[in-house]
Every structure is written in structure tokens, then in C-alpha cells.
Amino acid sequence: MSLQDRPAILNDKEFRYDSFKNGKVLFNKKKNHLPAMGWNSWNAFGSGNTEALTKDIADSIVRLGLDKLGYEYVILDDGCYKPERVDGFLANEEVKFPSGFRALADYIHGKGLKFGMYNDIGTNLCAGAAVGTCGHELDDAQTYINWGVDFIKVDNCYYLWDNATFSDAKNARYTYAPKIKSINVCGKDAGIDFCKKYSAVSDGEITGRGAEKTEDYVWNIGTFDGTGPDNTPYGEQGGELRFTVEAPSDGEYSLTVEYASAQEPGCGEWLQVACNDDVIYDDLLEATSDKDTFAESVKMSLKLKAGSNVIRLMNHRRQENTLSSYAALQEGFDKYAPDGDIILSICEWGKTQPQDWGYKVGDSWRILNDITFQVGADGDPGKGNWIADYTTSVTTQYSKAVIMDEYAGLDKGWNDPDMMMIGMNGLDETMCKTHMTMWSMMNSPLMLGLDLRRVEKGDWIYNIIANKEIIALNQDALGIQAKRVFTTVETESPSTDYIREMDRVDIIAKPLSDGSIAISFINVSDKDKCGDFAISAKDILDAIGSKMADRSVFENAQKYELIDLWSGEKTESNGSFCVKEIAACDNVTYRVIPVQ
């Protein structure tokens, strides 16, 4: 079968789930990038971005001096390509981008800035153009190199191997295992044939997330879809059904599986079987007549050792397929520009739990669906929310990203809670200030999403996006995402528990390369808060001491100098850091410098 007929065959175990934690990158992906900073066209102009607008934005970045503050990428999002390929290659939409992308890249590079573009791992872009990278990854990588692209954001619409946005819903066949009723293991003992049947319900053990036992079978074996809010990213996000099989002696055995399949979330057709960590089957099973009629699978051969063996029935293809597709593009970048260093922004909306694998090929990974669906247009700033349903608010994105610090780092990449909404309707100055603080403390990419032509030096939007002290937190060379060390909501583990309640104050802390730390007191709520919001130097040491540039300096300080990074006010502390009042949606952020 060709690439277009089915997901990639995974001959290299580096693409497999079991290799996600080994720390190895693929195709020479370069690391040690700080979070990317720049401007992306989507929140500002949606599909209505044009060459003229993009040039105006590049001019504005320079006019405002934002380039000197680190904002370097100018990124064209969806809506810029010709709707179909030309002789198999990507091309510019001629009305909106008449000069072509190479000319636009040259213009942007001429300003001392860097040029970014957008595509999808599916067949089409989210806005519809049939120019997705699927099946064209190497050619497209070369095209982007030829165009002078420095950054590429890659979305997940129309993906062939998962039930992603605009994909065929039946693609769930690839990403969920069938319902499993039993397995049958056969072999020889002292020359005599034997078979033993193991019930999925009574003999099988479920691990990870999602898989469920019913009275007769186990189902929902796959990877939990992380696109929506209110779910923790921690723990094994893929469920497995495991059997402990006793073998009388070392040797060749056979395995069959009693299953029923469908093409829907929870019950698919693709099964992976591993025996003592060797994958022995990774393919579609023949479809059963319906999802309630069980059949026996093909016979699989496996080697067992005398004594206990673990047989795993699973389907990690949601993650493995998506990784393979992003990797194909990185393979192209490595092939055609091995010394190049194109930043790859993974945008599969957290669907496949990219915090597990994104570091292998990418520099950042979106953690949820979009932060706003009310994007702007020329003359319309669009709208963002502080608190709202689904993923569409500052606080929803923050609430997931803030517990994901352990997945981020210079040797990995960055959690991406989406482009910023500063300057959009619906968010006032206080909200935007805190939005900027949150994204900076969390080492999120700082992608502006507003029409910069309406910003002037010294106005409130400028003062937020150009706050050097706050930007310095994001771009600090130590590259450590802030950790939540306290929250007013009762919880067992503030640093890892997903908290749905927005009526709260969080305290997050971040070690910095000069031995100081940053602390933010964040009022997530839209109500003013009074109280003793306090944390001690010991609390901070317990939480982030191991990541500090010099723990002993902080630990042995006689006092601490505090600089409020929004007001500039300086105070001192003997080791207790406290805020008593925080206005609705506001934050107080200090750089805390240990003094000997």
C-alpha cells in the first residue's frame, strides 16, 4: 500500500510510544531555543491577511522597536496559499499575495526580521485549501527552504490517520483498538500441544487512561483526546490491556485475539500487540460484521520465555501517526538544509498529548484548541475572553499550561497556550497585563496577534507588550517554566492538579539564570481578592530549588530584594513573600534577588 492508503509502517522504534521518554530527537532536530517571539496573522486578520498588511506589520514591529525586544518572527497563518497545488507544489494566493512568498520573505528579512509560514499535516489547510503537507512533506520542506522560511506552524486539519477536525470521523478506526473479549495463547509443553484462554475482563489488567471493562469485554483502548479543557495532561494518556501469561518453557507460541471492531471513537480496527516489549502486531484487523459480533483474529506468533510474560494489547497510533507526520517534515528540513534551524511549531491542539513526544521534532506544541474563534479582520480587532466556555479564554489556556512545566525546557521545547490576545476586544488593560505575565512566566511562545498599526509607543498596549522586565522572564537563558507553588483552591498538588475553578489566586515561581527568581501572584478570578496570599523562601526552595541556578545563594540569603516588574517599586523581605490585595484579573509580579 502507498503512503496515502494507510498510516506509515513504523520500522524504526524511535517513532513508537515506548520511545517517547528516551529523550532522543529525530532527524537532527536542533534544541536549546528559547520560546519564539513574534507576530502571527491569525488573531489579527484571520484568513483575510494580505501581503500589504504583512509588510505594514513588519514595518510596525521595527517602528515600535519591538524587534529590539525580541519579537523577530512575522508569520503568515492560514489563508495565504493558492487553493490547489501547482504541478504538485505550493504556491501563493495571487490576489492577496501578488509578489509571492520569496519576495515577502526578502522584505521581512530586509527589516532584520524572520519569516514564518503555516501548513497542516493533513490533506488540506483548516480554511480549506487543498495544499496540506500529507504526502508532500519532502517537497514542501524544500519549498519552504527555498522561500527562506525560518519558522513553520503546522496544524492538524483534514488529517488522514485520526478523527481530527474536518477528517473523516471513521478515521477513528486507526486510533482505537477493537473491543477485546479474550486472547488465546497456544504452544507446546513437553511436546504436548496446549492452549490457554485469558478473559479480558477477569484476567486482563487495564493501565493508563481511557480503557474500560464492561461485563464482557474491554474497549476504549486508545489515546485520550486532549483537545478540550478540564483534563490533566499527567499520567499515561493511552490505555492498554495487559495480560500476564505463564509459559512452561522458552519457545515459539501463537496468539489469537477475540475482538469486535468498528470505526468510531472507543472502538476501532487497529490493534497493536507487544510481548515483553517487542511489538509483534501493528495493523488493521479484518473488520467484524458489526461492533457487537466478536471474531477471532489472525494467528500472531510470539516468543515467550519460561515463566511470566507480559502481553500488551494497545493502540498508540494516535500519537505515533501524528509524530510520524510531523517528523516527515522535519526529515525534509534535515535533508535539504542539514545546517538549517527552522523552528517547528506543532499545532495539533493537544489532541494527541504532544507533551509526550513533541520535543522529538518540534520547538513548541499547542496544548488545547484555539484561544479564540472570534478572530479579527482589517479594521476589526476581534474578540477574546478572560473566562469563557471551552478553550476560548486566557484562563482556560493558562489553567492547563500552568501545570505543564515538567514537560518544558531547553532540551525539549515549550508548551504553547496559543497566540496572545492582547489588543483584542473583550480584554481590558489589566487582563492584558496578566495575560502577558502568564505567558512570560510559563515560557510560552510570545506571539502577538493584533494589528500593530494601531499601536503607538507609550500607549497601554505598547507598555504591556514592550515590558522588558517581563519579556526577560520569558527569554531567560535558564529556560525553566514557572511552577505553581500555591493556589487558594484546596488541592493536593498545586503544581500538577488541573483546577477548573477560576475563582482563585495562584502563586507561580520561576528560577532565573542570575540566581534570582520571579514570583507572580495571579488573580485568575474576575473579582477583587483580599487575603494573605503568601509564600516563604522555604516553600519556593522545596518547589523549584533543584532547578535554581544556585540554590545555596537563595537558601542562605540574609534578605531578599523585591522589584515589582510592573510598577518598578522596590521593597525588601526577610523570606516571606506576601500580597494582601489583588484586583480582579490582575497580577503582582516580583523579581526576587537574594542578598548575602
Added chain:
Amino acid sequence: MMNYKLLFDKIHCSFGISLDEGKAMCIYDAQDCLDENAGIERRHAARIFHMVMSKACDISDIDDISQAGELLDLYDCRVCVNHIAQVYLRGIMKARLERIFDGRAFITAEEVECAIDGIVKIKSDVLSI
């Protein structure tokens, strides 16, 4: 079947916007002009009608689209959520089934007539204020 050519004609007839003007105003995307005889998915129709409202009729967006969240499939189309929400909340396009917008189904001639009538009415209400 309602196709793009018929829709372009109807919009030209009702709002005086030619195809070229529509492209220049970003009412139409390049992909809308690939095959004039193709059917139009409802999500694309929602985009076009929303753009007609905002670019040609000065009908401003409804600020709070949260009520459109009653559509169970609203977020299936990330890039058209706002388009669908705006036409749905203004009554320009209705759900096909209970709480299902059905954005990938083709729009019918009746639905197009209804949508255009709706926009014309809102536009006249706006002008009369």
C-alpha cells in the same frame, strides 16, 4: 443543486457585489472560485454570508457568541466557528437537526434564499436606525 455560480449570481443580484469585487473584499476565498458548479458546504456558505454582512452591509458582529455553543458541532470547524455563530445567532442560517448545524452538508437553494432575505432585512433595519 445550489452551486457557487448560482450563489455568486444571487449575491450580485441582491447586494450588487460582482465576483471580482467579492474577491477583493475578501467575501470570497480563492477556493470558492475553483469550481463554480460545485455544491457549497454550509460552513463555507456561513463564511460567505457572514462576510457579506460585515463587509458589504455594515452589520456588526454579535459580541457574545456563547449562545451558539448550544450547537453540538460548533467547534468541529475551528476556522468557521465565528462565521457559523454569527449567521446562526442572527437567524440567517438555522440548525439542520436539533442542535446540529451540519456544516459539511451542502446548502440548499431554499436555505440560500432564506439567508439572503434575512441579510437584506437586517441591512434595512440597520439603515433605518
